[in-house]
Amino acid sequence: xxxxxxxxxxxxxxxxxxxxxxxxxxxxxxxxxxxxxxxxxxxxxxxxxxxxxxxxxxxxxxxxxxxxxxxxxxxxxxxxxxxxxxxxxxxxxxxxxxxxxxx
Amino acid sequence: xxxxxxxxxxxxxxxxxxxxxxxxxxxxxxxxxxxxxxxxxxxxxxxxxxxxxxxxxxxxxxxxxxxxxxxxxxxxxxxxxxxxxxxxxxxxxxxxxxxxxxxxxxxxxxxxxxxxxxxxxxxxxxxxxxxxxxxxxxxxxxxxxxxxxxxxxxxxxxxxxxxxxxxxxxxxxxxxxxxxxxxxxxxxxxxxxxxxxxxxxxxxxxxxxxxxxxxxxxxxxxxxxxxxxxxxxxxxxxxxxxxxxxxxxxxxxxxxxxxxxxxxxxxxxxxxxxxxxxxxxxxxxxxxxxxxxxxxxxxxxxxxxxxxxxxxxxxxxxxxxxxxxxxxxxxxxxxxxxxxxxxxxxxxxxxxxxxxxxxxxxxxxxxxxxxxxxxxxxxxxxxxxxxxxxxxxxxxxxxxxxxxxxxxxxxxxxxxxxxxxxxxxxxxxxxxxxxxxxxxxxxxxxxxxxxxxxxxxxxxxxxxxxxxxxxxxxxxxxxxxxxxxxxxxxxxxxxxxxxxxxxxxxxxxxxxxxxxxxxxxxxxxxxxxxxxxxxxxxxxxxxxxxxxxxxxxxxxxxxxxxxxxxxxxxxxxxxxxxxxxxxxxxxxxxxxxxxxxxxxxxxxxxxxxxxxxxxxxxxxxxxxxxxxxxxxxxxxxxxxxxxxxxxxxxxxxxxxxxxxxxxxxxxxxxxxxxxxxxxxxxxxx
Numbered sequence: 001x002x003x004x005x006x007x008x009x010x011x012x013x014x015x016x017x018x019x020x021x022x023x024x025x026x027x028x029x030x031x032x033x034x035x036x037x038x039x040x041x042x043x044x045x046x047x048x049x050x051x052x053x054x055x056x057x058x059x060x061x062x063x064x065x066x067x068x069x070x071x072x073x074x075x076x077x078x079x080x081x082x083x084x085x086x087x088x089x090x091x092x093x094x095x096x097x098x099x100x101x102x103x
Numbered sequence: 104x105x106x107x108x109x110x111x112x113x114x115x116x117x118x119x120x121x122x123x124x125x126x127x128x129x130x131x132x133x134x135x136x137x138x139x140x141x142x143x144x145x146x147x148x149x150x151x152x153x154x155x156x157x158x159x160x161x162x163x164x165x166x167x168x169x170x171x172x173x174x175x176x177x178x179x180x181x182x183x184x185x186x187x188x189x190x191x192x193x194x195x196x197x198x199x200x201x202x203x204x205x206x207x208x209x210x211x212x213x214x215x216x217x218x219x220x221x222x223x224x225x226x227x228x229x230x231x232x233x234x235x236x237x238x239x240x241x242x243x244x245x246x247x248x249x250x251x252x253x254x255x256x257x258x259x260x261x262x263x264x265x266x267x268x269x270x271x272x273x274x275x276x277x278x279x280x281x282x283x284x285x286x287x288x289x290x291x292x293x294x295x296x297x298x299x300x301x302x303x304x305x306x307x308x309x310x311x312x313x314x315x316x317x318x319x320x321x322x323x324x325x326x327x328x329x330x331x332x333x334x335x336x337x338x339x340x341x342x343x344x345x346x347x348x349x350x351x352x353x354x355x356x357x358x359x360x361x362x363x364x365x366x367x368x369x370x371x372x373x374x375x376x377x378x379x380x381x382x383x384x385x386x387x388x389x390x391x392x393x394x395x396x397x398x399x400x401x402x403x404x405x406x407x408x409x410x411x412x413x414x415x416x417x418x419x420x421x422x423x424x425x426x427x428x429x430x431x432x433x434x435x436x437x438x439x440x441x442x443x444x445x446x447x448x449x450x451x452x453x454x455x456x457x458x459x460x461x462x463x464x465x466x467x468x469x470x471x472x473x474x475x476x477x478x479x480x481x482x483x484x485x486x487x488x489x490x491x492x493x494x495x496x497x498x499x500x501x502x503x504x505x506x507x508x509x510x511x512x513x514x515x516x517x518x519x520x521x522x523x524x525x526x527x528x529x530x531x532x533x534x535x536x537x538x539x540x541x542x543x544x545x546x547x548x549x550x551x552x553x554x555x556x557x558x559x560x561x562x563x564x565x566x567x568x569x570x571x572x573x574x575x576x577x578x579x580x581x582x583x584x585x586x587x588x589x590x591x592x593x594x595x596x597x598x599x600x601x602x603x604x605x606x607x608x609x610x611x612x613x614x615x616x617x618x619x620x621x622x623x624x625x626x627x628x629x630x631x632x633x634x635x636x637x638x639x640x641x642x643x644x645x646x647x648x649x650x651x652x653x654x655x656x657x658x659x660x661x662x663x664x665x666x667x668x669x670x671x672x673x674x675x676x677x678x679x680x681x682x683x684x685x686x687x688x689x690x691x692x693x694x695x696x697x698x699x700x701x702x703x704x705x706x707x708x709x710x711x712x713x714x715x716x717x718x719x720x721x722x723x724x725x726x727x728x729x730x731x732x733x734x735x736x737x738x739x740x741x742x743x744x745x746x747x748x749x750x751x752x753x754x755x756x757x758x759x760x761x762x763x764x765x766x767x768x769x770x771x772x773x774x775x776x777x778x779x780x781x782x783x784x785x786x787x788x
Contacts, residue, residue: 086689
């Protein structure tokens, strides 16, 4: 199960993800979330309620972050669960996206 | 038939004589007075008008006539000498080393004779208006020059005298009009002493025309260059050997069109599309184009589609239905046995017959170094493949001249012609070790095969043999029957077909053995590299014998089944593990997720099953998609970290990290993966 909620103020959008992120989340991420948050300067991906991510899910996150960064946005990932962080580390996500993105 | 013959020597002697005459009569030239006109001539020769037909036209004739009418014969010769030297050096890019004194003299001779006759005519017309004088003078000059030039190309290259004459006569209109307008105007003002202004006026007028024509011609040249580059790129993809075929065919076409006096306004188009005639080949699979030896019947059909593909591309580029038809029919044969429409003789568009001729010529020139051979080979094709009327026009001299034009590349060893040839004896010897029995069958009608035991095979051979009789061309086809594979070659004679039938089953079995032994060595390599964590199974059975007792299974169809699969597996994981070993739990979910995602990406649908053995949870994922590339596995195991951005889709690497043991079987028929996890399954059942 995958769900999300977006909270915004003038310059910032926070996406609260909930559930597992796998290949099935692709359409929602690309078609709904990406256009919704693209106008904001600061974008935060909150993963507090995400307990599982696989390599396809990580691929989708990388894509979202890179698309937004190319638009000149500041993107952060916060409150990552330890289990999810371990998968991130297995695929060396910090090297791909840079350590400063996690907070 | 060479450059220095009686005719050209005579011309050059006239040239030399006129220079001598001019120098002796130097005192009659008022150099200062004619300087502006000489300057005009030089400029016109440096920047000639380019005509659509690709030929250059120098306006310097205007200058000759002015000199002749206003100052007399001798100054006109001086103008011609200067003009000839300037235009000749310009054509040689001002490279002194390439200058040929003989050619300059003979060119000079032609002009001098022309201006002499023209001068006589103009003198005779003296009482009439200068417009008539100039117009007829220009006509006589151009006509005589043209005839003298035609004489030269007849004696040197061997093109028939008066070849293309009607068309050339039409082009005379340009100089005649130009001179009728400019020369009288100029002459009227010379007398007033305004010669410098007049020169500038004429120059501006002519330079405007040159400027406009230059831009237009440039566009045409760009179009031709891009066609040549397109075709070169697609040829390069096919093989090095083909590079230049399109461009050369275009060059040959240009020459042939000149020889055939093809209408000039359609020439550039035809040359351009001839260059592109094989562009459809870029859409064919590489195997067909690069295959050594004969094509099978199915492959042959696919190869033939290139004519249609080329035609479609040409139509898309030009929107010209006629041009598309020219290219479509370039593989028709004169005897009607060609493709795609089987048109015969004059039913084949004239342009297609020309393209076919150029195509064959190009192949012959690149595969035969001896020009006599090329001519003989070409004559052999006459009436069968190519239009005999076109072939008649081609002489040994023409082939010698053509070879100078094409871009040469190293000659091929032996002949590698368009006609498919029988496999060589050596090839047969080499293959005989792997092939089964070969039989020769004679097919006359459907009774001929009656003695064959294999009915299924007989039913397939019959229609193919009938096809061979119809098209009377050699081909082969691969046939399967009773779990055996045969290669059948068909060689049609007048009213019967020789069928050479070879059982290639042993050869295929040999290939399969080779595959098996490759897999075995990979099995060893991967087992060692992965410290026995990954087992490559040669048979699916090996995995299935390893399975414990079945717990559950589900079909995998869509992306949402990735999470359903994880949930299914979760049901069979003991509560105790879920609470105490969150990391282990995550690894199991991850491996299942990757396995199922892999299946959806590469096989569309398959099955996920859960089995158990004491203390071991087994996840079995099977599909019928194309197998996974085993040769990627060692690299994946050796390079554990992936920091490159291409790290998406590293499903197998994660499965390898997460599972305790993996068994894999993969073949072209599908893939099976068994993931094993060590768990304490106290509540299993």
